Amino acid sequence: MSNLVLFTELRQRLDDHLDLVSQVAADGDAASALSMMRREVPGLVAAVHALVDEHLPDENGCCRKCRSGPFWRRVPAPCRMLIKVHLAVRAATATTRDRTCWSPRRHRLHESSVD
The missing domain is CATH 1.10.287 (Helix Hairpins)
Known part of the structure; x- marks a missing residue:
């Protein structure tokens, strides 16, 4: 396999x-x-x-996990992964009135058609 x-x-x-x-x-x-x-x-x-x-920041404020390569390619914290997690948690806890649906495949929030 x-x-x-x-x-x-x-x-x-x-x-x-x-x-x-x-x-x-x-x-x-x-x-x-x-x-x-x-x-x-x-x-x-x-x-x-x-x-x-x-994904904690290092002493320079760059994500330890996402950094790779030369210093100019390093990702400042918060990195995309932390932002995605935050958005997903916020979308999951949204009230019925302002509910949104988060799609990890699209990497964005969009309005839910279920309400």
């Missing part, structure tokens, strides 16, 4: 799992949503903390 096949499989499983968690949280009854959230939220929070901890 090549790395690309393995990556694709792992990515698809993660996407399916996150879609299921999101669907149960949005559409499930109170008992199943509460049960799912108690199981899943600690792991999701730990994953976000791990990502954020990798």
Whole structure:
């Protein structure tokens, strides 16, 4: 199994799992949503903390994870990953009236047609 096949499989499983968690949280009854959230939220929070901890700024204010190559290519903090995480969390906590839908494939916020 090549790395690309393995990556694709792992990515698809993660996407399916996150879609299921999101669907149960949005559409499930109170008992199943509460049960799912108690199981899943600690792991999701730990994953976000791990990502954020990798993208801390160095002594020059550049992202430690995103920096590579010569100094003129270094990414100032906050890097794109931190901004994407922040936007995704804000979109997920938006009220029904101003709900937006974040798409990681498009890297932007757009108005949700579900309301």
